[in-house]
Amino acid sequence: MPGKFFPRNKLGPMPFCFADTATQNVPHNIVVELISKQQWLRLRTHLETTTTTITSPTTVLQQLFDSGADTELVLRYFDWSRREFKVKYTLELICRLLHSLAAAKMYLKIRNLLNGFVKDESFCSVSVSSIFRAFSSCGGDHDRSRIADMLMVAYVKNMRPHLGFEAFKRAGEYGLKLSVVSCNHLLNALVKGSEIVGAEYVYKEMRNRKIELDLVSFNIVIHGLCKVGKLKEASDVIEDMKSLGVSPDAITYNTLIDGYCKRGKIGRMYRADAILKDMVESGIPADEFTFNILIDGFCKDRNVLAAMKVFDEMKNQGVKVSLITYSSLINGLCACGKLDEAIALRNQMITCSGLKPDFITHSVIIKGFCKQKMVDRARELFDDLVKQGMVPNVVMYNTMIDAYCKSRRTEDAFALHDSMLERGMLPNAATYNSLIAGLCSEGDTEGAKRLENVSKNKGLIKADLVTY
């Protein structure tokens, strides 16, 4: 039976092999595990009635399509042949498969397939526009829209937000309707990647295309605008959403409050407070996030007193106090040089709230001690952290090294530099700059020059960063 599949044995999951490979492009004696005997019988029937010779996996796929084989079977063959032969099917055949899957409403399978494609470098090098062109040749509008929608999400979820953005634009050109949730995925990816201009474009375009924006869409857009300090615009979006019948929730208000706290100019905490009033008046009580945002905001505003008042209010209202709450406060106290109070608060946190200081809590206090030139106290905590199984990162090492250097304890600094290397951590420009400055301040110009060369050879020093 030249050029035909035939069964090899009849036990267990039915295997079969390609025969007569001499005249074919199919590797010799490849055993295919089909899931069931029934599946195999169906495939064989399709092939026997439609073909006499098999030339390549691609031909088989085409023949399966043409014979009207059921989609499940075609997909099995598709997956298997890609795995076994490393076949790269043409875009046309892939589209054909996606469309039959869509027609069969096998959306989960489409999602899985697309995710697999998008993880593949060679698929991503194919321009999005050519993929859309291939898509447009078959299937109905509804299915095409759903596939485009899933493709966009696949790009976004697999760290290809630009391709997702591209897919969003092409979908518009082809008049394909995308879902809000998918667009939200894209919006969020753009905001996370600080591509706010892109996010604003998507937002406007969603409105143009009559994709009904929901609460999540608005919250993401507000976050994006806040992230780049466009606070007025963010407030305007809240008005827009209200007029479109979408009520802001705690996340909306918290995002805007945080925006003012972090990006606002003078009077930002006053503004933040005003938004809080709006929020409460709209019937949305301040939650854990709100309090934490305000506490951190006041701390960064160097107003620890106000932060403490918010903290008290938080406890009065029975809102859950967390490690984040304490870390923000401890950070505020450290930044003001109130180390004793910071330590007291940390102890209070452990005894009263049963919370365990984590890496960030430690970092904050270590940095506080270093800033106060209390390098031994910083070191105690540093060692403590290591004892607890936490691993200092490069920033923490650099903080300690810099403090040692500024205290004219270059030897201790170099000892830490060495332990950094032992831990497999790479010193960076900041490390070297501190050490070089330390050597200089001890009058070791030669040593400083040597180290500068080491640093330069690693390509680390930028001209404007040279410290002497």
Add this chain to the structure above:
DNA sequence: GTAGGGTTAG
């Protein structure tokens, strides 16, 4: 199926 809060050295 998607959205908000704490540390980043010189």
